[in-house]
Amino acid sequence: MHLYNFSQDTICAIATAPGQGGLAVVRVSGPESVSIVSQILRSHKPLSKWSANYSGYGYIMDGEAVLDDVVVTKFVAPHSFTAEDTVEISCHGSLYIQDKLLQILIDRGCRMAEPGEFTKRAFLNGRIDLSQAEAVADIxxxxxxxxxxxxxxxxxxxxxxxxxxxxxxxxxxxxxxxxxxxxxxxxxxxxxxxxxxxxxxxxxxxxxxxxxxxxxxNAIKEGVAVAIAGPANAGKSTLLNKLLGRDRAIVSDIAGTTRDTIEDTVVLDGILFRLVDTAGLRDTSDTIEEIGIKRTYDELKKADLILYVVDQSALDEAMIKNCTPILESIDNPMLLILNKSDKEREYQYSKPLQWKEYETMELSAKYSDDLVDLKSWLVAKAKLPGNGNDVVVSxxxxxxxxxxxxxxxxxxxxxxxxxxxxxxxxxxxxxxxxxxxxxxxRRISSDTILHHIFSHFCIGK
Ligand SMILES: Nc1nc2c(ncn2[C@@H]2O[C@H](COP(=O)(O)OP(=O)(O)O)[C@@H](O)[C@H]2O)c(=O)[nH]1
Ligand SMILES: [Mg+2]
Missing domain, CATH: 1.20.120.430 (tRNA modification GTPase MnmE domain 2)
Structure with missing residues (x-):
């Protein structure tokens, strides 16, 4: 429950990221913002006389002492983000200055803004609708x-x-x-x-x-989840490292090296991918590895895309028999990667490879320079059909x-x-x-729903 009077309160918050920085921006919005800031600002002329959208230099006073020299921007209702009178104070980003400035503003009658309250005001004042307000958080x-x-x-x-x-x-x-x-x-x-x-x-x-x-x-917004799965020693971790362009996972020829899932992100062609390297799928008596394998199955269900890696040089009837039921259980878009193309096949299986129905790609995770084809496959699968201007729900x-x-x-x-x-x-x-x-x-009147939406915003937005 809100006990304060929404439209009459003047709110303040730090709009920049928490912590020390070169600069910090403190936002003040509401009917008293100009009069409150003018009480503590020493500048060439009183803030109330400044024209709209004007930025000017001045000193923030802490009593008789100068707290900081700042740049102040004045916005006049309804031409501001919140559609209210707003003042933005750009000060030096010392933690002390930021805290002190907020404290002075609160002493003069401001209230600390709730998370997302500036955007919520923009919505309640009719400047933007709810989906646009949510888009601000997405931006x-x-x-x-x-x-x-x-x-x-x-x-x-x-x-x-x-x-x-x-x-x-x-x-x-x-x-x-x-x-x-x-x-x-x-x-x-x-x-x-x-x-x-x-x-x-x-x-x-x-x-x-x-x-x-x-x-x-939604995948584009949150990052497209790509699970890298397959038998032990197939080269999954090598592939992850190659796609990331750095050594993230431990690579070794000891089967069972990756016992837990390892996740990291990479941007390819403007799309964020969340790559998940998984524990190799094999029978094991190692309890921790077993938990890892259970996680692998979970990842396979959650993933948007799956890269199923096998070592083509070590493929034999037994491995094909082991992999087939797993491959058949996968519903999500999958690419079967025949890795270690640089190596001779050790075993010539009698029957042709029975995985004809799967999209396959032969490559060498270890020796390929850039995995261009694989990256193109990922990007193509993650891209939205259409011309890019169609409405997309995320x-x-x-x-x-x-x-x-x-x-x-x-x-x-x-x-x-x-x-x-x-x-x-x-x-x-x-x-x-x-x-x-x-x-x-257009039809949301419940304060609970609004509160829920805006509570996910950061303070100062
Ligand atoms: N020759 C060759 N060896 C590879 C290739 N990819 C991985 N390896 C080797 O195969 C072994 C297992 O690799 P790793 O990435 O740990 O496999 P994982 O168990 O599937 O994660 C390591 O010794 C790697 O150096 C490849 O494309 N060619
Ligand atoms: Mg591994």
């Missing part, structure tokens, strides 16, 4: 050009426009249906059922398409809301097909609309 946490692209797409208007227009079409539909309801006594059918059906179907198809973008969208909350919307709309479509009357269909249409509107926040 801050972006670690690759592709994830930044997704976040920027969501921050721009196109993303919200898509969902608002879907909701608007459904609202129109519902009013047609409800009109039919109002006049049902008079036996008039206002909404042409075929037309309703085709409208609902086309919106349903659009929702399904958007839902399909989620797995790739936010789990949006995905869940849209799934529920699609379920409700499916019930409407089924109902229309079965000839069910409008009074039974319109509640599901309403449910569908509500869920779509959750995405952009």
């Amino acid at each position: 801050i946490s972006a670690r690759s050009s592709e994830s930044l692209k997704l976040a920027r797409q969501q921050a721009g208007g196109e993303y919200s426009k898509e969902f608002n227009s879907l909701a608007d079409r459904l609202i129109e539909l519902t009013s047609l249906m409800e009109l039919e309801l109002d006049f049902s006594e008079e036996d008039v059918e206002f909404a042409d059922r075929d037309k309703l059906f085709s409208l609902c179907s086309s919106i349903y198809q659009r929702l399904s398409k958007l839902l399909q973008t989620y797995s790739t969208g 936010n789990t909350r949006h995905y869940e809301a849209l799934s529920k919307a699609a379920d409700a709309l499916k019930r409407v479509i089924d109902g229309l097909q079965m000839g069910i009357t409008a009074d039974f269909l319109s509640p599901d249409l309403r449910i569908c609309i509500d869920h779509i509107e959750e995405v952009t926040g």
Whole structure:
């Protein structure tokens, strides 16, 4: 529960990363921000006389003593991030100065901002919608050009426009249906059922398409999980190190060297990959290795992409027999890597390799310079189809809301097909609309949901 008066409070926080730095930025937002800062700022003229968007030099005073020389920027409502009067103070990044400045501001009447409160205000003041507010957090946490692209797409208007227009079409539909309801006594059918059906179907198809973008969208945002699995000594750790461009995992010819999963990230062609090197899959009596192998199976289930590595030079009937059930159990996109292509095959198996149905690639993890083909495979699998400007869902909350919307709309479509009357269909249409509107926040009034969303933000944003 918030006990303070949201719109009248003036809030402050450090907007830069915690810790000591060259500079730190303290943000102040709310109706009293100019008057509070002007009490402690000594500058060429009073802050209240500065024009909007003006940055100027000055001294922050701690009583009669100068605390720091700073650059202050003044924003005037509604032309600021929060749509309120805002002052940003750029000071030296000493921990003492940062703390002291906050303390002085609080003494003069500011309140410490909650995590995400600046962005929350931008939303509550109607400057951005909820999906745009969430995009702000995604922009801050972006670690690759592709994830930044997704976040920027969501921050721009196109993303919200898509969902608002879907909701608007459904609202129109519902009013047609409800009109039919109002006049049902008079036996008039206002909404042409075929037309309703085709409208609902086309919106349903659009929702399904958007839902399909989620797995790739989310993987790009969080990092595409790539599990490197296969028998012991196949060269998995060598491959991990080569892809990372540094020696992360221990490589040895002793089977069972990697007993736990090792994870690290690499950016290829603007996409962040989370590579997971796993314990080799083999029968073992070593308890720790056994736990490692259990983890390998878990990773195989979780991974977006799987690189299954075998040492082609050591492939024999027994190894093929061991690997086959594991390969068959894998559902996720997989590349079978025939490693150690530099080595002669030791065993000439009688039958042709029975793994014809798998995509395979022969390579030498140890001697290849750059693994160009493998990197291209990873990038191609992780890329989104389309021209890059299509709306992509990467936010789990949006995905869940849209799934529920699609379920409700499916019930409407089924109902229309079965000839069910409008009074039974319109509640599901309403449910569908509500869920779509959750995405952009047109229909979120609950403070709990908002609090949950913004509590994941960092302080000062
Ligand atoms: N000749 C050759 N040896 C390799 C290659 N890749 C890995 N090895 C060797 O195979 C052994 C096992 O490698 P490692 O990466 O630890 O395998 P893991 O158990 O699958 O992680 C090490 O001695 C590596 O140097 C390769 O492409 N060619
Ligand atoms: Mg290993």
